[in-house]
Amino acid sequence: MHLAFPLFVLFILGNGVYTHICLWAPMQRGQFDISTPGAHPCYRKIGPCGNVNSSSSSPRTSLVAGSKYKVEFQQNLNHYYTGKPGALDISFAVGLNPAEGDFHVLHSFSDYNAMNQITQTNFSVEIDLPSQTCDECVLRVRYLSNNPEEDDHGTVFHQCSDVKLTQSSSNALKPKKSEEKTEKPIVQHNEDPHDCCAPESYTNAFFHIIPAIDYHSEGLIFYDKKVQQMRVIVTVNGGRGNTTFDSTFDMWMNFTSGRQYYYNRNTGSCDLYGLDYWNDWCFGNKYNQTEDFVAADVKCTSPYGKTRNCNQWRNGEFLFETLSESACFPSSISRPSGERIDYIKGAAAPIPPSTFVPNSVCMKQTKVKHASVGWMRMHA
Ligand SMILES: *[C@@H]1O[C@H](CO)[C@@H](O)[C@H](O)[C@H]1NC(C)=O
Ligand SMILES: *[C@@H]1O[C@H](CO)[C@@H](O)[C@H](O)[C@H]1NC(C)=O
Ligand SMILES: *[C@@H]1O[C@H](CO)[C@@H](O)[C@H](O)[C@H]1NC(C)=O
Numbered sequence: 001m002h003l004a005f006p007l008f009v010l011f012i013l014g015n016g017v018y019t020h021i022c023l024w025a026p027m028q029r030g031q032f033d034i035s036t037p038g039a040h041p042c043y044r045k046i047g048p049c050g051n052v053n054s055s056s057s058s059p060r061t062s063l064v065a066g067s068k069y070k071v072e073f074q075q076n077l078n079h080y081y082t083g084k085p086g087a088l089d090i091s092f093a094v095g096l097n098p099a100e101g102d103f104h105v106l107h108s109f110s111d112y113n114a115m116n117q118i119t120q121t122n123f124s125v126e127i128d129l130p131s132q133t134c135d136e137c138v139l140r141v142r143y144l145s146n147n148p149e150e151d152d153h154g155t156v157f158h159q160c161s162d163v164k165l166t167q168s169s170s171n172a173l174k175p176k177k178s179e180e181k182t183e184k185p186i187v188q189h190n191e192d193p194h195d196c197c198a199p200e201s202y203t204n205a206f207f208h209i210i211p212a213i214d215y216h217s218e219g220l221i222f223y224d225k226k227v228q229q230m231r232v233i234v235t236v237n238g239g240r241g242n243t244t245f246d247s248t249f250d251m252w253m254n255f256t257s258g259r260q261y262y263y264n265r266n267t268g269s270c271d272l273y274g275l276d277y278w279n280d281w282c283f284g285n286k287y288n289q290t291e292d293f294v295a296a297d298v299k300c301t302s303p304y305g306k307t308r309n310c311n312q313w314r315n316g317e318f319l320f321e322t323l324s325e326s327a328c329f330p331s332s333i334s335r336p337s338g339e340r341i342d343y344i345k346g347a348a349a350p351i352p353p354s355t356f357v358p359n360s361v362c363m364k365q366t367k368v369k370h371a372s373v374g375w376m377r378m379h380a
């Protein structure tokens, strides 16, 4: 009977084949893994805590009531939905296994359009912790995707962390705050004449850097709205290794079949993901993008476009820029942390159909590793 336990664990893992938000500060309940996009422990759909319950012996992070705390989490796949853009939020409840109605939202912000599902985006959000102490309470992060292609026990992804709020010597003296600050996403519909969409058929090169983790990648994007296809080629951190953080990848996105292939050139392996709906490469509220127009014809922030002017939009910490003199070619997406994607050499041109045909290794892949049951019903 020595094998019984490992087999049981494998069976449980096999059930959660999909993906999407993971929390490590404070550490989430149960298993944790962000080593690949679409990591299994980031897919927890059943509310309020993804069907992972707590017990009094569960690991618990001790935090100071009323203090500021940086919540750190990763959107482990992007499910931006133009039909009704989603949001991410941080909420809190007292109790070992609180009910949905016990949670109150401490912070919330709009989803952003990563223009590619297979992305891993870290967030670090400073919140004010509730001022009441508690021995058993829960800090939760959700990704409310709204995406009908992700509808499997709803479209919301949950991660709960078991915490304890202790009193510090300083806040013991302070009067208790009467109310927690609640931030709701600001829903604006400031359509602006500068709102625009990239050409229907174009190619672009890009550089992506994340200074905090010394990440750098460069690649090429092929985008064709008419045939509903995208292709991305990207080399990460020099491309000499064989992990997602150091290799060269091909991504083929066929929005007709709803399939995205993710091919690792250095290992020769190909993963198949279920795709969400086609997502135009557009900027501004006029096109259902969550970024609001900020300014026209200002100096581009891109180191590759210093002499050029850009139009700007902003969604929370994300600043989006397009070249102002051209047909809405993206120039950059950047964040205050220094992370940025700079786009260069945008060119509107027909793309040879062969660009969008996956290689033979991918064509043989039939097992959809990362798609919701809802997606499987529609596409498999
Ligand atoms: C968690 O607790 C709820 C409520 O008691 C129960 O319905 C659910 O089955 C439990 N889930 C697991 C995985 O134990
Ligand atoms: C834009 O959003 C509205 C609802 O706000 C929706 O009815 C419409 O279908 C969306 N358009 C696109 C292109 O998704
Ligand atoms: C995200 O944060 C984790 C944990 O700190 C880190 O290991 C990882 O490299 C970060 N990834 C990205 C893409 O920033």
Ligand SMILES: *[C@@H]1O[C@H](CO)[C@@H](O)[C@H](O)[C@H]1NC(C)=O
Pocket: 229, 254, 256, 257, 353, 356, 357, 358
């Ligand atoms: C995209 O998928 C459709 C539907 O399965 C298929 O007919 C078409 O050949 C695919 N396109 C490419 C470029 O692979």
Ligand SMILES: *[C@@H]1O[C@H](CO)[C@@H](O)[C@H](O)[C@H]1NC(C)=O
Pocket: 242, 266, 267
């Ligand atoms: C990845 O590289 C390591 C060390 O170079 C090697 O041991 C391993 O077999 C490689 N894995 C694959 C899947 O190629």
